[in-house]
Amino acid sequence: MKNKIIELKQRPTGKPSLNDFEFTEEDMPQPKDGELLLQTKYVSVDPYLRGRMRDEKSYIPPFEIGKPLESGIIAEVVESNNSNFKKGDFVNGMLQWKQFQTSNGNGLNKVDRKNAPLKAYLGVLGLTGLTAYLGLEKIGKLQKGETLLVSGAAGAVGSVAGQIGKIKGCRVVGIAGSEEKIDQIKEKFSFDAAINYKTTSNMKKAIETACPNGVDVYFDNVGGEILDAALVNMNKFGRVINCGAISLYNKTETQTGPRVEPLLIKNSILMQGFIVRDFVKDFGPAQKQLGKWMEDDKLNYLETVVEGFDSIPQAFIDLFNGKNKGKMIVVV
């Protein structure tokens, strides 16, 4: 039996396409002493992976051409030569896009299917939930009674951020790109209002109307023109969590926009780039709080589940077509 692998064939220019990925095979890996053999079960595909496909210095090294891609994966331990794990355990970690792989166990967390569905550990209890929670906590410093604006609001991070805003007693307004998403934001995630940016000609005015007391915290997953429109609506001492810029990820040239510094000065606004990995030491208490809210039925989430190992590249590409609702997960 051969082991299937997905490698980066070439660096995408603009929006990624299937041609940028290569399927290859290798002999089945054998775990050495102290190692595990893992079988991939659930694969998380996320917009930030687009950044790692570029050959530039960033917070994690870029993917290499001709090498396997990797992302957050839930795998089952099918063989163990490591006393910390036993056959049948499920683990969560940054793993390669392979059907089977070996690991020495470093960086893997055991996950318990009794507490929540396994897939939840890739989403609301995983990096996306932690991103929403810690972004609001560490940069947003969201306070009861404030107004929270969220872009990419139907997405895996945005939907959790908005719900945390409601738990904290804030007015929460979401921005998304379809009527179906707008309905979900309001009904499933209990946002107070939602704006469909695809059918709104004047975003600045739409945000002003939806946020009658201005915007105190803006959780930004998209960047670009929606960020511009949010910035002019920020209150004195407003905080912008620059968590993502999906509207710019596939652009091949440097994008320009209105200069932000006059607005920042005028209203003492803070903008800060946020990478959840900077706060690894806070993951424990954050996961506990998210788990508690899950138990209490205070956090809803959406998943778009795609089947089959071979579907991983297309599922990733579809993120940039807005095809996912909530977390995009591939079940192998």
Place this chain on the structure above:
Amino acid sequence: MKNKIIELKQRPTGKPSLNDFEFTEEDMPQPKDGELLLQTKYVSVDPYLRGRMRDEKSYIPPFEIGKPLESGIIAEVVESNNSNFKKGDFVNGMLQWKQFQTSNGNGLNKVDRKNAPLKAYLGVLGLTGLTAYLGLEKIGKLQKGETLLVSGAAGAVGSVAGQIGKIKGCRVVGIAGSEEKIDQIKEKFSFDAAINYKTTSNMKKAIETACPNGVDVYFDNVGGEILDAALVNMNKFGRVINCGAISLYNKTETQTGPRVEPLLIKNSILMQGFIVRDFVKDFGPAQKQLGKWMEDDKLNYLETVVEGFDSIPQAFIDLFNGKNKGKMIVVV
């Protein structure tokens, strides 16, 4: 005897000119019960006043057409009907551009000519010194061993910011617009290196060379393209103090530039607008520290002193021609 007044005649478009100001006269003001009569001695003219000449909502209300302008002024009490002040006292406050004016004493601070020259209370011991100190303290959180980059480095705020950086044990690099200023930055203010942006074609590269360990804190007084060049040189967790944007103040249209959000995310960079008035409660300890450094001869400062009440508008206009070295002050 008549009292001279300088009013805003019209809102400037682009760079302010003498036509935007009107000299008028009024009868000599008479202090009522509880009031003082003040004679203007030293007038501070500052770039931020340009913002107040615009008719837009900001952190202080705009100047009104046909009304006197105002700025930081040191005045002598020439008559007092207020027991908190006596004839011969000197006071510092936000006062009108009049030769004489009355006041009920609110918002005025007595200044002592024994501790420092009176003019110093408009500069290194006044709002500009406080701006440098509190900007670094509250937003920059500058640490020993880090690299501090300062634009407008020969100016009233920039020169103090750089010297505080040296006191804190940092590598300090300044940016300014003439060889004379470059010499002052290095010799009088002890910066480690300085860049003349007017004779440098590639600012990004020049900053990279002057800051071999990257930039940890950027104290920005100018905005625009110099900010762009600084941002690409910021280290992980870098902090930008957006204190001023003099390069944009006289522009009549919204300026565009490279979008900042991808850079902020890539390196977890913080940018924050800074207005010293947001930190009034911290002025006391900050002034004490600045005064101590003055006494210990650790803070040098430059002044450009212009004479005569009638010179106030031209002195203000000359700020935008780069004619001042350090604090621009008019002695009446």
